[in-house]
Amino acid sequence: MNSFGNASVDIDMLEREMAAEQTANLSGNIAGMSAPKSSSNRRGPMQEVDLDAEFDTLEEPVWDTVKRDVMTVGAKFSHVILPHGDKQQLLRDWDLWGPLFICVGLALLLQHNGGTESAPQFTQVFTITFFGSVIVTANIKLLGGNISFFQSLCVIGYCLLPPFAAAVLCSLFLHGIAFPLRLLITSIGFVWSTYAAMGFLAGCQPDKKRLLVIYPVFLFYFIVSWMIISHS
Structure with a gap:
């Protein structure tokens, strides 16, 4: 009987120890719930959104916006003048402001120089330059060029x-x-434009179809150059 009594005492002591351990675990878990306070304190500044940050340009002066866009267009023109520069910027940050200015300027210039009824009208020059670019671009896409339309x-x-x-x-x-002399200057502009365009587009075309891409580009710049030499 003494052995059974000792066993019951041992079981009671074991139960008390297990209950104490469970109480300690529960208190530890409850205490651990206070940890997110410190993490929330760390996350606090991240939750505050500054609406006056640099990316917010709603209140930016118009002159600053225009100046930034003009500098961007000028940088892309510099890549055309020096084709060995960063060729990816013109493809990555594309826009149509520069082409629009050139098409309008060239159309106005050739119309002003004609002075006769045979001179090309604004709509004729603008149509040839703009839609000619669209046709050449469509040809590049149809030949599997790894480049977007725009x-x-x-x-x-x-x-x-x-x-x-x-x-x-x-x-x-x-x-x-x-x-x-005028023919020489126009020819230099024609060769320069063709070389610059192929420098940007060469890496986007399959090697077997590169000549099929070069020919429409060559023909487009040749037609524009012929219009310039004919009406200047």
């Missing part, structure tokens, strides 16, 4: 800068001077 249109439009510069020189400074 990226290609942006590159082809920006690369019209050398022919446009040649048109300005021939119209404003070389008007009435010998034809061979």
